[in-house]
Amino acid sequence: MKILVALKQVPDTETRIKVAADGKSIDPADVKWITSPYDEYALEEAIRLKESKAAEVTVVSLGGDSVKDVLRNALALGADNAVLLKSDASDPLAIATALAAWAKDKNFDLIMAGNKGIGGDNASVGPMVAELLGIAQANVVVKLEIGDGTFRAEREIEGGTEVIEGKLPAVITAQKGLNEPRYASLKGIMGAKKKTIEEIDGAAPSGSTSIVGMVMPPARPEGRKLDGDPAQQAAALLSALTDEAKIF
Amino acid sequence: MILVFCELKDGKLRKPSAEALSEGRRLADASGKSLGALFVGASNAGATDAANYGADVILTCEAPHLASYSSDAFAHAIADAVKTKGATVLLGGATAMGKDALPRAAARLGAGYAGDVTGLSMVDGKLQAVRPVYAGKAFATTAFTSNIQVATTRPNVFTATEKAGAGAMESLPSPAGDFLAIVKEILAKGSGKADLTEANIIVSGGRGMKNGENFAILEELADALGAVVGASRAAVDAGWGISHGMQVGQTGKVVSPTLYIACGISGAIQHIAGMSGSKYIVAINKDPEAPIFKLASYGIVGDLFEVVPELTKAAKAMGLAAQ
Numbered sequence A: 001m002k003i004l005v006a007l008k009q010v011p012d013t014e015t016r017i018k019v020a021a022d023g024k025s026i027d028p029a030d031v032k033w034i035t036s037p038y039d040e041y042a043l044e045e046a047i048r049l050k051e052s053k054a055a056e057v058t059v060v061s062l063g064g065d066s067v068k069d070v071l072r073n074a075l076a077l078g079a080d081n082a083v084l085l086k087s088d089a090s091d092p093l094a095i096a097t098a099l100a101a102w103a104k105d106k107n108f109d110l111i112m113a114g115n116k117g118i119g120g121d122n123a124s125v126g127p128m129v130a131e132l133l134g135i136a137q138a139n140v141v142v143k144l145e146i147g148d149g150t151f152r153a154e155r156e157i158e159g160g161t162e163v164i165e166g167k168l169p170a171v172i173t174a175q176k177g178l179n180e181p182r183y184a185s186l187k188g189i190m191g192a193k194k195k196t197i198e199e200i201d202g203a204a205p206s207g208s209t210s211i212v213g214m215v216m217p218p219a220r221p222e223g224r225k226l227d228g229d230p231a232q233q234a235a236a237l238l239s240a241l242t243d244e245a246k247i248f
Numbered sequence B: 001m002i003l004v005f006c007e008l009k010d011g012k013l014r015k016p017s018a019e020a021l022s023e024g025r026r027l028a029d030a031s032g033k034s035l036g037a038l039f040v041g042a043s044n045a046g047a048t049d050a051a052n053y054g055a056d057v058i059l060t061c062e063a064p065h066l067a068s069y070s071s072d073a074f075a076h077a078i079a080d081a082v083k084t085k086g087a088t089v090l091l092g093g094a095t096a097m098g099k100d101a102l103p104r105a106a107a108r109l110g111a112g113y114a115g116d117v118t119g120l121s122m123v124d125g126k127l128q129a130v131r132p133v134y135a136g137k138a139f140a141t142t143a144f145t146s147n148i149q150v151a152t153t154r155p156n157v158f159t160a161t162e163k164a165g166a167g168a169m170e171s172l173p174s175p176a177g178d179f180l181a182i183v184k185e186i187l188a189k190g191s192g193k194a195d196l197t198e199a200n201i202i203v204s205g206g207r208g209m210k211n212g213e214n215f216a217i218l219e220e221l222a223d224a225l226g227a228v229v230g231a232s233r234a235a236v237d238a239g240w241g242i243s244h245g246m247q248v249g250q251t252g253k254v255v256s257p258t259l260y261i262a263c264g265i266s267g268a269i270q271h272i273a274g275m276s277g278s279k280y281i282v283a284i285n286k287d288p289e290a291p292i293f294k295l296a297s298y299g300i301v302g303d304l305f306e307v308v309p310e311l312t313k314a315a316k317a318m319g320l321a322a323q
Helices: A037-053 A065-077 A092-103 A125-133 A186-194 A230-244 B015-031 B047-052 B071-085 B096-109 B215-225 B233-237 B269-275 B304-318
Strands: A002-007 A009-011 A033-035 A056-063 A081-086 A110-114 A136-146 A150-157 A160-167 A170-174 A197-200 A209-215 B002-006 B035-041 B057-062 B089-093 B112-117 B119-123 B126-133 B138-144 B149-153 B168-172 B181-188 B201-205 B228-231 B259-263 B280-285 B298-301
Touching: A002 A037, A002 A065, A009 A065, A033 A037, A033 A065, A037 A056, A037 A065, A037 A110, A037 A136, A037 A170, A056 A065, A056 A092, A065 A081, A065 A186, A065 A197, A081 A092, A092 A125, A092 B096, A092 B112, A110 A125, A125 A136, A125 A170, A125 B071, A125 B096, A136 A160, A136 B071, A136 B096, A136 B181, A150 A170, A150 B096, A150 B181, A209 B112, A230 B280, A230 B298, A230 B304, B002 B015, B002 B047, B002 B071, B002 B096, B015 B035, B015 B047, B015 B089, B015 B119, B015 B149, B035 B047, B035 B071, B047 B057, B057 B071, B071 B096, B071 B168, B071 B181, B089 B096, B096 B112, B096 B149, B112 B126, B112 B138, B126 B149, B201 B215, B215 B228, B215 B259, B215 B304, B228 B233, B280 B304
Parallel strands: A002 A056, A002 A110, A056 A081, A081 A197, A110 A170, A136 A170, B002 B035, B002 B089, B035 B057, B057 B168, B089 B149, B112 B149, B201 B228, B201 B259, B259 B280, B280 B298
Antiparallel strands: A009 A033, A136 A150, A150 A160, A160 B181, A209 B138, B119 B126, B126 B138
16 A cells, blocks of 8 residues: 655744745744644554555655755654655645646555645645545545545534545545654654655646735734623623623 | 535525625626526525525536535536636635535636635636635735636635525536545534534633533533633643544634633634634633733633633523523
8 A cells, every 4th residue: 555645844833923025925034844733643644554554655745955854754753755846836736736746657545634734724735636636535534444445534524523435546634633643763763864855856837826915914902801800800791792892 | 607605504505605605796796797606415405595695596416416425526516517607716615515625626627726715806807815824823815827716715704694686596417426435424523513613602711721621611601602612722632531623723723703712721822823813802811911811802810710600600691692
């Protein structure tokens, strides 16, 4: 069984985002870069399948040289191969097209990724890759079982989960709850240093969207503190919510 | 034509669909286009409701094998409808289904996609979207270069406005019944309450709740206010048995309710990112220096274990849940 895990490098969730001078991107200064948290669940699931079903796990990412950190970390966690598609594509369809074009003839049974890359937050590359390859998809998955050429996935929906059954190959995007990702072992980290990251040039299809502006969220109006004992505070809050905010 | 993919639940138009239709109507009026509502399923009784939100045409793609959701079959039916009607803009609510089917339909159409948008306009005949990025730490304006433009609208942001449309019914051919994947079963959580992303009021607990059992007082307050209970990452990761489905924040649900009541939540950056789009924020925290107070419309410095029960008692006395 061959599994591909697509990884994205993103700013740490504790990072304060600032808009860059160009007014349409983020200021990279002081940004700590990490593997997108949802991608970690995808990678963990792939490594568990490798352990239970003798799968071969390849990780791929798009971007420049800095993305190698993410790939190296995945190798340390147990991925067998790592590929860097050198590209400055940022539009979801362009990224999906580059990934699908590369993956097309590689016979992956399973293509996994996080349900969204925290950052762009479009949550669209997974389903786009599935469509471009003409294969099944299950997104926001919290439970996955792989059968003989089939899969069974539970995915989060409003107020519960739904069970999806489908054929392999498939694109599966992971949600928190799918598993508990492991930490890299010292042996894994040392081993990863010796592995090569394959670099492929020229994967830069034209995009269909572009970000033309970026602003910080509007400042919230000044609030006020409600004083008194708990009963007075509760009464003051409910009257403010009723009379000022008109919520009730 | 601006086409809106619509969903029915128990035979009724879902609120996120009504919101997307209303926004579609506004964009159609601004750009001289017509508005179509598209329904895919085994039975689309209830689709006529789309006329109440301005649909000129109501398109149905109906077949017994579409009774269960299949991402590939639905995405193909949606893409086919766009092509058949020559639509240039495709919208839908950013629901579990909308976020699953519309990016796939966009890829089939070679169209650009903007997910979870909070603002839309037509610029030079093309859609332009404002959307939160980095879970709301910044807002980006997305312009499209593709001939067809696809976007999903974040629930609770656009207003569903009743406006009569012609609502002419038209049925479309359905896709073949050979699916790559299909929903076999729906496992409800059983609460029967609204999802966090659609909730109008959220009562949320953080590390200050001290344990999972204490969330019972938040459930009681939520019942008294007609609200849904959420949690911070700290509470979910603490091993208190709080489901990750309840997590609000950058690595959980990004929510924009009318009212968000944060109990024992200090206000970590990643949490604030997930809820700062709330219209009103109430913070209840013992620590007067907690960052959450900087966002709060109303701040209560105090012990949540004293304040929350008082709130519940007063809300019950006022009968707020029913309003």
